[in-house]
Amino acid sequence: MSPSPPAVAPDRTLGAALGFELLEVGPERATGRFAADDRVKQPLGLVHGGAFAAFAESLASVATYEAVASDGLIAVGLSNHTSFLRPIFAGIVRADGRRRHRGRTTWLWEIDFSDDEGNLCAVSRVTLAVRPAPGG
Amino acid sequence: MSPSPPAVAPDRTLGAALGFELLEVGPERATGRFAADDRVKQPLGLVHGGAFAAFAESLASVATYEAVASDGLIAVGLSNHTSFLRPIFAGIVRADGRRRHRGRTTWLWEIDFSDDEGNLCAVSRVTLAVRPAPGG
Amino acid sequence: MSPSPPAVAPDRTLGAALGFELLEVGPERATGRFAADDRVKQPLGLVHGGAFAAFAESLASVATYEAVASDGLIAVGLSNHTSFLRPIFAGIVRADGRRRHRGRTTWLWEIDFSDDEGNLCAVSRVTLAVRPAPGG
Amino acid sequence: MSPSPPAVAPDRTLGAALGFELLEVGPERATGRFAADDRVKQPLGLVHGGAFAAFAESLASVATYEAVASDGLIAVGLSNHTSFLRPIFAGIVRADGRRRHRGRTTWLWEIDFSDDEGNLCAVSRVTLAVRPAPGG
Numbered sequence: 001m002s003p004s005p006p007a008v009a010p011d012r013t014l015g016a017a018l019g020f021e022l023l024e025v026g027p028e029r030a031t032g033r034f035a036a037d038d039r040v041k042q043p044l045g046l047v048h049g050g051a052f053a054a055f056a057e058s059l060a061s062v063a064t065y066e067a068v069a070s071d072g073l074i075a076v077g078l079s080n081h082t083s084f085l086r087p088i089f090a091g092i093v094r095a096d097g098r099r100r101h102r103g104r105t106t107w108l109w110e111i112d113f114s115d116d117e118g119n120l121c122a123v124s125r126v127t128l129a130v131r132p133a134p135g136g
Numbered sequence: 137m138s139p140s141p142p143a144v145a146p147d148r149t150l151g152a153a154l155g156f157e158l159l160e161v162g163p164e165r166a167t168g169r170f171a172a173d174d175r176v177k178q179p180l181g182l183v184h185g186g187a188f189a190a191f192a193e194s195l196a197s198v199a200t201y202e203a204v205a206s207d208g209l210i211a212v213g214l215s216n217h218t219s220f221l222r223p224i225f226a227g228i229v230r231a232d233g234r235r236r237h238r239g240r241t242t243w244l245w246e247i248d249f250s251d252d253e254g255n256l257c258a259v260s261r262v263t264l265a266v267r268p269a270p271g272g
Numbered sequence: 273m274s275p276s277p278p279a280v281a282p283d284r285t286l287g288a289a290l291g292f293e294l295l296e297v298g299p300e301r302a303t304g305r306f307a308a309d310d311r312v313k314q315p316l317g318l319v320h321g322g323a324f325a326a327f328a329e330s331l332a333s334v335a336t337y338e339a340v341a342s343d344g345l346i347a348v349g350l351s352n353h354t355s356f357l358r359p360i361f362a363g364i365v366r367a368d369g370r371r372r373h374r375g376r377t378t379w380l381w382e383i384d385f386s387d388d389e390g391n392l393c394a395v396s397r398v399t400l401a402v403r404p405a406p407g408g
Numbered sequence: 409m410s411p412s413p414p415a416v417a418p419d420r421t422l423g424a425a426l427g428f429e430l431l432e433v434g435p436e437r438a439t440g441r442f443a444a445d446d447r448v449k450q451p452l453g454l455v456h457g458g459a460f461a462a463f464a465e466s467l468a469s470v471a472t473y474e475a476v477a478s479d480g481l482i483a484v485g486l487s488n489h490t491s492f493l494r495p496i497f498a499g500i501v502r503a504d505g506r507r508r509h510r511g512r513t514t515w516l517w518e519i520d521f522s523d524d525e526g527n528l529c530a531v532s533r534v535t536l537a538v539r540p541a542p543g544g
Binding site for chain 2: 005007008009013014016018039040042044045046048050051053055056076078079080081083084087
């Protein structure tokens with residue numbers, strides 16, 4: 001679609017800016033976490049809805065990318081739908097992602113977010129397109 | 137739902153961490169922008185899908201909050217669905233939000249994102265619950 | 273919100289028109305099925321995407337309504353997001369719904385659809401508002 | 409993806425069962441309507457959420473299909489997200505669809521639904537994949 005943009009050093013990306021940490025990243029399951037620090041909050045002191053959406057996007061994208069890269073394919077986000085069920089004010093936000101679909105052209109993940117007490121706090125559905133790498 | 141959490145200083149929030157700038161914030165229309173800097177990108181050099189989702193969430197939340205606060209109400213995000221249409225590698229990302237529904241208990245916004253050439257690059261639908269302020 | 277509309281006889285509703293059958297309808301789990309007949313198909317011979325969306329809406333609405341009615345509450349659909357993973361041409365479409373959230377004002381269900389071979393063919397997320405019954 | 413299923417006669421499809429009527433069907437704009445008859449209602453007497461979702465799916469699918477067929481392509485529904493803003497009990501439901509994105513591999517439509525008074529009652533976002541016709 002365009003000449004390759006310059007890559008961004010891992011410590012300068014959105015994921016680094018928000019303290020995202022990926023733990024397990026597999027083709028069917030992916031998990032991670034981030035601290036409920038000020039930098040992921042909105043002014044009223046609760047975790048920003050966009051932090052859940054962004055984490056889900058990172059988790060699903062990286063997991064899909066790593067699964068398809070050896071076939072000369074890339075993963076491109078198509079959509080992200082995150083529902084917010086319960087606010088988080090402090091502690092660690094845990095994410096648990098399950099791949100629900102592995103098609104030829106699209107993958108779909110569902111990611112659950114929970115707080116330190118194990119309450120379900122948000123759910124995301126992330127859909128990605130899988131395509132040949134440009135110039136691949 | 138809980139004792140009031142400590143507020144976060146505006147320069148320490150997610151919006152500050154990602155360089156979000158709100159411009160017009162009204163009850164029917166809300167606009168803003170952010171620079172396509174490294175801190176909103178994913179490692180491959182394009183703007184992270186989560187940056188669009190988070191910006192839409194901020195824009196709709198602040199606009200709704202400001203419209204209902206004088207009635208003793210607050211706005212709480214229910215869901216955020218962002219579709220990614222075209223990647224952005226550089227320049228300024230512009231957001232243009234329209235309120236589509238103002239109900240007694242829910243508000244709904246649609247936000248369009250465009251790049252420096254005016255191409256539509258992402259669309260978000262943000263739904264918020266409007267409720268009495270705790271202790272209000 | 274308005275004077276009570278006339279109820280519709282069960283054999284004249286959308287669910288009857290499309291052959292929907294609810295099986296288990298509980299507060300945490302709900303299941304059902306419908307035949308892949310012409311009346312749920314689009315012209316090319318596959319099950320219409322709207323049939324999955326409509327079935328999910330019925331299943332989640334009825335299950336929520338039955339769970340809250342004894343408290344003088346009703347359930348009102350807020351949103352339905354259905355993703356289509358694999359076409360169905362024939363046989364029985366099975367739906368398996370799980371309640372993911374039971375809040376004071378919103379409930380959220382996720383519904384999986386599968387074909388006769390057990391393949392996952394569509395997933396729905398249905399969000400409902402729970403409110404006092406009008407005149408209740 | 410499979411041998412071609414038998415086509416369904418237009419008067420036997422889901423669209424016929426529910427009384428759907430397409431009016432304008434163009435590559436950028438598509439409109440239609442259906443009557444708020446019993447067959448599109450749920451038992452409480454209001455238009456079933458699935459009727460809005462199904463109509464949006466029909467409208468966007470047909471409009472996209474007609475726009476790409478001459479290039480040997482087909483349109484396949486990827487997802488449908490419909491939000492319900494205001495109930496409809498009677499009259500005609502009008503749908504007004506706008507194509508928001510025409511990509512090489514995906515199209516995206518937004519459809520607004522209104523009642524006889526012109527109130528916005530539901531909004532849908534429909535995403536379709538565009539692919540070479542099987543055997544094309």
